[in-house]
Amino acid sequence: MTIFSKIIAGEIPSYKIAENDKFYAFLDIFPLVEGHTLVVPKVETDKFFDVADEYMSEYLVFAKRIAHAIEKAVPCNRIGVSVVGLEVPHAHMHLIPINSANDMNFANAKLKLSPEEFKKIQDRIIKELR
Structure with a gap:
């Protein structure tokens, strides 16, 4: 089980932005810039281009909204x-x-944000999803 699967399962906390039955989006805790978000399929697949064909277009549509x-x-x-x-x-x-x-x-220094700063960014993005 990957760290992302543990995040999706709620075993590791995250700053969730959105999810549906197939995908999960959350703030990167080592962001390059504010708002840096990861979008992952819930089904563990090692390589991006090994994601099942029937998921790929849905993956992009899910990410587009975010x-x-x-x-x-x-x-x-x-x-x-x-x-x-x-x-x-x-x-x-x-x-x-x-x-x-x-x-x-990705060689740039990562931002060091407090939990409060992550929460504010999370709230701003989620507000725009509504």
């Missing part, structure tokens, strides 16, 4: 999408508010 909410909640030019998948063997998509391509550089 990306629009993040873009409204966090000042940015657009939402960047990254699929790296090296750190956790569970397919996941990063939705990252960006103003330049360098905002998506």
Whole structure:
């Protein structure tokens, strides 16, 4: 069981943004920028392009709604999408508010946010989903 499956199961707390029967979105706890969100399928699949065909279009549609909410909640030019998948063997998509391509550089220092700061970001994004 991956750390993402434990988050989805509620065994590890997260700053949940949205979920449905197939996908779960939550704030990255090591964000590159405020609003950096992970979107994962509930079915464990190691590699992104091994996600079942019948899930792939739904995955993108689920992420699209969240990306629009993040873009409204966090000042940015657009939402960047990254699929790296090296750190956790569970397919996941990063939705990252960006103003330049360098905002998506995973070698950049990660933000250190307090639980209160994460909660405020979470609340702003969820408000935009409604």
